[in-house]
Each structure stands twice: as structure tokens, then as C-alpha cells.
Amino acid sequence: MKPINFQEEMKLCKTIQWFQPKTLAAVFGLSCLLLLYFLASNYSYTFENIDDWDNIQDDNFTVVDETWLCFSSAKILHRAENLRRGVPKDSICRLRVPKSIYYEIDGDIRVDGDSSSIFWINSQGNESLKAKPFPRNCDPTIMKDMKEFSVKSFPHQNESVPQCTSNHSYPAILFTYGGYTANFFHDFTDLLIPLFLTAHRYHGEVQFLITNMNPSWVERYSTVLKNLTRYEIIDIDKVGHSNINCYKSMTIGLYAHGEFAIDPLMPPLGYTFSNFTDFMRRSFSLERYMLRKHDKSPPRKPKLLLITRRWNRKLINFNETATMATDLGFQVILMEGGDEPLDKFAQIANSCDVIAGVHGSALSYMVFLPQNAVVIQIIPWGRLEGVCWCNFAFTVPKAKLKYLEYQASLDESTLLNKYPRDHRYIQDPFSVHMEGWYVYSKVYMQEQDVILDLQRFRGTLVEALEHVKQFQ
Ligand SMILES: *[C@@H]1O[C@H](CO)[C@@H](O)[C@H](O)[C@H]1NC(C)=O
Ligand SMILES: *[C@@H]1O[C@H](CO)[C@@H](O)[C@H](O)[C@H]1NC(C)=O
Ligand SMILES: *[C@@H]1O[C@H](CO)[C@@H](O)[C@H](O)[C@H]1NC(C)=O
Ligand SMILES: *[C@@H]1O[C@H](CO)[C@@H](O)[C@H](O)[C@H]1NC(C)=O
Ligand SMILES: *[C@@H]1O[C@H](CO)[C@@H](O)[C@H](O)[C@H]1NC(C)=O
Numbered sequence: 508m509k510p511i512n513f514q515e516e517m518k519l520c521k522t523i524q525w526f527q528p529k530t531l532a533a534v535f536g537l538s539c540l541l542l543l544y545f546l547a548s549n550y551s552y553t554f555e556n557i558d559d560w561d562n563i564q565d566d567n568f569t570v571v572d573e574t575w576l577c578f579s580s581a582k583i584l585h586r587a588e589n590l591r592r593g594v595p596k597d598s599i600c601r602l603r604v605p606k607s608i609y610y611e612i613d614g615d616i617r618v619d620g621d622s623s624s625i626f627w628i629n630s631q632g633n634e635s636l637k638a639k640p641f642p643r644n645c646d647p648t649i650m651k652d653m654k655e656f657s658v659k660s661f662p663h664q665n666e667s668v669p670q671c672t673s674n675h676s677y678p679a680i681l682f683t684y685g686g687y688t689a690n691f692f693h694d695f696t697d698l699l700i701p702l703f704l705t706a707h708r709y710h711g712e713v714q715f716l717i718t719n720m721n722p723s724w725v726e727r728y729s730t731v732l733k734n735l736t737r738y739e740i741i742d743i744d745k746v747g748h749s750n751i752n753c754y755k756s757m758t759i760g761l762y763a764h765g766e767f768a769i770d771p772l773m774p775p776l777g778y779t780f781s782n783f784t785d786f787m788r789r790s791f792s793l794e795r796y797m798l799r800k801h802d803k804s805p806p807r808k809p810k811l812l813l814i815t816r817r818w819n820r821k822l823i824n825f826n827e828t829a830t831m832a833t834d835l836g837f838q839v840i841l842m843e844g845g846d847e848p849l850d851k852f853a854q855i856a857n858s859c860d861v862i863a864g865v866h867g868s869a870l871s872y873m874v875f876l877p878q879n880a881v882v883i884q885i886i887p888w889g890r891l892e893g894v895c896w897c898n899f900a901f902t903v904p905k906a907k908l909k910y911l912e913y914q915a916s917l918d919e920s921t922l923l924n925k926y927p928r929d930h931r932y933i934q935d936p937f938s939v940h941m942e943g944w945y946v947y948s949k950v951y952m953q954e955q956d957v958i959l960d961l962q963r964f965r966g967t968l969v970e971a972l973e974h975v976k977q978f979q
């Protein structure tokens with residue numbers, strides 16, 4: 508069994524791209540402040556929440572091979588590596604994993620969707636590149652089937668450059684629908700958060716060009732999309748041969764910082780995850796911005812949104828869990844999670860004070876919670892901390908929410924109904940992790956459900972309740 512070589516994985520990413528060029532000019536080495544900023548920040552960056560994981564002592568740390576995609580968890584791995592070798596604490600966290608490569612061009616830009624070509628008249632006129640505008644660059648499996656766009660520059664108009672049929676005064680953003688999207692978590696991490704980062708600064712004065720567009724996805728997220736663009740969303744594959752859309756400025760691809768994460772040190776600079784949750788609350792016109800004391804009105808029962816899940820990592824004893832929470836004083840709302848009507852469930856989530864669920868995409872509903880609310884992540888048994896922390900734990904406090912965690916024990920796992928106690932999956936999850944994401948996710952993410960130990964989980968609910976009560 509080959510242990511995962513973290514350094515090698517990082518190099519793989521590095522060879523793809525270390526930084527996102529602000530302009531094509533930057534690609535060709537012209538000076539660009541942003542580029543310099545990046546070069547500088549690669550070497551000076553330290554993880555702001557270091558305390559969050561400073562207490563990790565376990566040198567059997569989950570090694571998650573796919574997480575080199577994910578900035579925060581790359582640091583977790585790095586941390587684990589260093590703990591193993593006894594490296595001093597301050598030698599960690601010097602890496603950035605570029606989730607996305609994007610290009611920004613200005614000038615006379617003509618988009619021919621039919622041939623997936625972008626013609627760009629600029630003074631140099633000798634540059635060209637190919638781009639797959641989807642923000643999962645370190646994920647070759649996903650990227651290989653994505654449509655590629657070519658950008659060619661010309662010093663001046665000639666017969667090779669098509670005539671504009673529509674001139675637009677506002678900029679365009681070109682991106683791909685696809686990958687793992689249609690999973691609620693990936694809708695956020697791969698498209699909605701990157702779109703927010705890329706488009707928000709235009710205050711609606713921007714047009715989206717989508718390739719491989721899925722109209723039902725656009726419909727599902729229309730509330731969000733309409734708040735980012737005032738203009739019609741163009742299915743760029745269907746514009747037809749004779750339609751050439753022209754712009755003065757364009758972003759090809761999306762800004763993306765990490766898995767379900769926003770880093771204020773990366774472009775567009777200064778955005779935080781709570782800016783994103785503010786934006787979500789505003790877009791859906793949600794009533795509660797934060798939990799706060801209402802001295803006059805009588806305190807209402809705190810609301811718990813309990814995610815039951817339908818296919819895997821199900822919460823088997825959700826009824827008993829709900830009964831216990833009710834006895835503790837919660838009003839409980841059960842939700843399967845993930846594909847509920849969004850506008851309605853955004854309202855429901857916002858009315859809640861606590862959201863609790865086994866690790867999974869429905870925890871993304873946290874983006875609708877009022878600030879100070881609590882997110883309880885139940886981590887299924889099988890050394891899944893790496894992926895669970897990477898996807899949610901680090902982000903929750905950045906959304907100005909309180910993070911609580913419950914790690915299920917082996918006795919709370921239905922894997923015991925499937926495998927004998929002496930099976931390797933039960934005895935040595937660490938070795939299963941070493942075989943990579945496809946192997947361990949099948950066993951620990953897909954085959955297992957959770958039967959909560961109510962006595963123990965009660966403690967976590969009480970902690971959540973006490974936190975929420977401060978604001979009543
Ligand atoms: C690491 O795992 C081994 C075998 O699974 C176990 O014996 C050991 O106690 C673990 N170490 C820690 C720090 O958990
Ligand atoms: C484009 O032309 C400029 C000047 O004519 C030259 O310096 C540059 O190297 C060329 N770039 C490419 C990619 O050929
Ligand atoms: C148009 O300009 C490009 C770049 O200068 C050149 O390669 C191409 O041959 C020209 N096409 C025609 C039809 O003149
Ligand atoms: C678009 O603008 C260009 C120059 O800016 C002009 O030549 C062309 O006629 C315009 N096309 C349309 C369809 O308005
Ligand atoms: C987004 O929604 C908010 C609240 O409804 C509104 O104030 C803002 O103007 C909207 N922005 C755009 C670009 O539509």
C-alpha cells in the first residue's frame with residue numbers, strides 16, 4: 508500500500524498553476540500588481556484560525572487523498588505530516604491550492620458560442636489560450652469532459668474575426684455548468700460561491716454566459732442568480748452560428764478559493780464568508796439577520812432543523828432524537844435535506860436556531876441561518892474528520908455561526924450490521940483511507956447510517972441550547 512505523498516500531490520497542483528493571472532498579460536509575464544501580491548502572499552500567509560486545530564494530537568490523522576483540492580484540508584494534512592515528524596508548529600500553512608484558473612480580458616471581445624471561440628482584438632494580437640471555465644482545476648476526472656474554449660487575439664479586425672451581432676456595454680462572465688453540481692453542497696462550492704466572488708462587485712451589471720447549461724438548475728437558483736445579474740442568462744452553446752455577442756470586458760472562469768470557503772486574501776480581496784451569507788439572506792429576503800435578545804417579547808422555543816437524509820448516512824433514530832430534543836425544549840423540524848424547494852426552505856432554515864445533521868450536503872443550509880445560530884455536524888464513524896472539517900467545520904465560524912461537533916462511535920454505526928467486527932473496514936479504517944477517496948467514501952460515506960447514542964448526543968444538544976438561550 509502506497510502512503511499518500513502529500514508533497515507530490517501539492518506539486519501536481521503547483522504545476523497546473525500557482526496563482527490566478529489577473530490578465531492575460533500577467534500570463535505572459537508583464538508586471539501586474541495582483542500577481543506580485545500573489546507571489547508575496549504565497550510565502551507570507553498563515554492560517555488565521557490556527558487555534559481551531561492546534562489541539563490535534565492524533566498522528567493517525569485521516570489522510571484524505573482528494574482533499575488536495577481543498578485549501579483548508581490541505582493544511583490539515585500538512586499539519587498531520589508535521590506532527591508526525593515533530594516539525595515546529597510555525598512551519599506549516601504555507602500552501603495555496605488553486606481551485607480555479609480564470610482569465611480576465613479587456614478590449615474588443617467577440618464570443619462565438621457555436622465554435623466555443625473567443626476573438627479578442629488587442630494591440631499585441633499574438634496571444635492565444637484554451638480554458639475550461641469550471642473551478643475544480645485540481646480534479647482531472649471532472650475537468651477532462653468539460654468543454655474547452657479557445658481565446659485568440661488579433662492585432663486588428665480582419666476576415667478571420669466575426670462581426671458583432673449584439674454589442675453589450677456590461678462585462679460578461681463565462682462558466683460551465685457541470686461536474687458534481689446538482690448535489691446541493693457542490694452547487695454552492697463549485698458555482699454559487701464562486702459566482703458570488705466573481706460577479707458581486709458588478710452590482711448586477713454583468714451577463715452570464717453558461718456552457719453545458721442546465722435550465723432546471725438555473726431555475727432552482729434563479730433567486731440567487733437574479734440578484735447577481737440584471738441581464739438574461741445566455742446558454743452559449745445555443746446562440747447559433749450567426750450570433751456573435753460582443754463585450755468590452757470578460758472573465759473566463761470563476762474565482763474560487765477552496766471547498767465551501769472564502770479567503771479574504773484572495774481575489775476579489777476582502778470578501779468573507781459572512782459577506783456570502785449576508786448576500787444569501789438578502790437575496791431571499793430572509794427576516795432574521797442574527798439571533799438577538801428581544802427583551803420585550805416572550806422568548807419562543809428555539810427551533811432545531813434536524814436533517815434525516817434519505818439515501819446514505821441516514822439518521823436512523825431521528826424520531827427518538829426529535830423526541831429527546833422536544834423534551835429538552837426545542838421545536839423540531841425534520842428535513843430530508845438537499846432537494847427541497849429552495850425559496851421555501853431558505854425561509855425555514857432562517858427561522859431555525861440550530862441545524863443538526865450527519866455530514867452531508869444538507870448542512871449547506873447553514874448559509875440561511877441567522878448569525879449566532881448553531882451548526883451541529885455529526886461525523887460518522889470511520890476517520891472522516893478530514894473531509895468533514897474541510898467541508899464545513901472551518902467555514903461555520905466564518906459565517907458567524909457556532910460550530911459543534913459530534914463524532915459517532917463504532918457502536919453508533921450500521922457498518923456493524925454489514926461487516927464482522929474483525930473485518931478490516933472495522934478494525935483499520937486508516938488503511939482504507941490510504942486506498943483513496945473512491946474506496947473509503949464507498950465504505951464510510953455510502954454504506955453507513957448512524958444510530959445516535961441519545962444519552963451522549965443529548966450533551967451536544969444541551970450545549971447548543973445553552974448557546975442559543977444567551978440570545979433570548
Ligand atoms: C493509531 O492507530 C493504531 C492502530 O490503528 C493504534 O494502535 C494507535 O493507538 C493509534 N494512535 C493514536 C494516537 O490514536
Ligand atoms: C507577442 O508579441 C510581442 C511583441 O511583438 C512579443 O514580445 C511577445 O513575446 C509575443 N508573444 C507571444 C506569445 O508570441
Ligand atoms: C487575420 O490576422 C491574424 C493575426 O494577425 C492572421 O494570423 C490571419 O492570417 C489573418 N486572417 C486573414 C484572413 O487575413
Ligand atoms: C457593434 O459595435 C461596433 C463597433 O463598436 C460596430 O461597428 C457594430 O456595427 C456594432 N454592432 C451592432 C450589431 O450594433
Ligand atoms: C439583490 O437583492 C437585494 C434585496 O432584495 C436588492 O437590494 C439588490 O438591489 C439586489 N441586487 C440586484 C443586482 O438585483
Ligand SMILES: *[C@@H]1O[C@H](CO)[C@@H](O)[C@H](O)[C@H]1NC(C)=O
Nearest residue numbers: 707777778779781782783785
Ligand atoms: C463584508 O462584510 C464586512 C463586515 O461586515 C463589510 O464591512 C464589507 O463591506 C462587506 N463586503 C462586501 C463586499 O459586502
Ligand SMILES: *[C@@H]1O[C@H](CO)[C@@H](O)[C@H](O)[C@H]1NC(C)=O
Nearest residue numbers: 815822823824825826827829
Ligand atoms: C416517526 O414518527 C412518526 C410519528 O410518530 C411515525 O409516523 C413514523 O412512522 C416514524 N418513523 C420512523 C422511521 O420511525
